[in-house]
Amino acid sequence: NAGVTQTPKFQVLKTGQSMTLQCAQDMNHNSMYWYRQDPGMGLRLIYYSASEGTTDKGEVPNGYNVSRLNKREFSLRLESAAPSQTSVYFCASSEKSMGASEAFFGQGTRLTVV
Amino acid sequence: GEDVEQSLFLSVREGDSSVINCTYTDSSSTYLYWYKQEPGAGLQLLTYIFSNMDMKQDQRLTVLLNKKDKHLSLRIADTQTGDSAIYFCAESKGTGANNLFFGTGTRLTVIP
Numbered sequence: 313n314a315g316v317t318q319t320p321k322f323q324v325l326k327t328g329q330s331m332t333l334q335c336a337q338d339m340n341h342n343s344m345y346w347y348r349q350d351p352g353m354g355l356r357l358i359y360y361s362a363s364e365g366t367t368d369k370g371e372v373p374n375g376y377n378v379s380r381l382n383k384r385e386f387s388l389r390l391e392s393a394a395p396s397q398t399s400v401y402f403c404a405s406s407e408k409s410m411g412a413s414e415a416f417f418g419q420g421t422r423l424t425v426v
Numbered sequence: 427g428e429d430v431e432q433s434l435f436l437s438v439r440e441g442d443s444s445v446i447n448c449t450y451t452d453s454s455s456t457y458l459y460w461y462k463q464e465p466g467a468g469l470q471l472l473t474y475i476f477s478n479m480d481m482k483q484d485q486r487l488t489v490l491l492n493k494k495d496k497h498l499s500l501r502i503a504d505t506q507t508g509d510s511a512i513y514f515c516a517e518s519k520g521t522g523a524n525n526l527f528f529g530t531g532t533r534l535t536v537i538p
Contacts, residue, residue, distance in 0.1 A: 316468070352434065354514065354528040355469075402468055415526070417468030 314338050318403050318418035325393040325425045333388040333421050335403030343406045344386035345415070346378060348399040355402065361386055393425045430529035432515055437535045444502040446532045448515030451496060455517040458491060460500045463512040463531070472500070472513070510536045
């Protein structure tokens with residue numbers, strides 16, 4: 313019963329490097345989300361995918377891109393990492409839209425950009 | 427706006443009650459949630475309340491909603507060390523995909 317699985321769990325990048333954070337859910341959920349969590353700021357939505365084939369910007373999309381590869385997988389890409397992107401990243405999924413049904417979160421990816 | 431505010435820290439002794447408070451600004455919120463984040467883990471839904479309710483009780487958890495003051499609280503009775511975590515309040519305005527807004531989180535520390 314995996315739920316939402318994120319990889320990797322930890323990553324250190326140099327400024328300017330690129331990387332992709334992977335997320336997969338096995339609950340047949342329609343909606344998937346990427347959040348970042350910074351101290352004292354709660355969770356902020358980066359991008360979301362309301363259904364397979366659609367993606368939309370959230371509150372803080374600059375510097376990121378996403379791909380909804382299929383119903384199960386939703387990846388987040390940093391093309392040119394910056395120190396300001398040091399954060400903990402969470403992927404989440406929900407059967408219906410966020411707020412209308414329970415959201416399930418992955419364990420997070422702790423990213424440090426030096 | 428969708429600002430959701432919480433105190434950052436709360437410490438209580440084991441066995442006491444904990445009360446975590448949250449204020450929100452959007453009177454059109456339809457659902458209000460409490461999520462729990464244990465160390466090194468993602469968020470987990472604890473409980474939620476519809477905006478037309480005043481109170482909801484679920485075992486040791488009591489949620490109180492004062493819609494007039496836009497104030498939400500989570501009371502944990504007989505707090506245990508396993509309750510130490512960060513608690514997030516979140517408000518939702520309905521069924522749109524981008525409609526859940528989280529507070530800053532309150533770090534609850536339970537002292538044995």
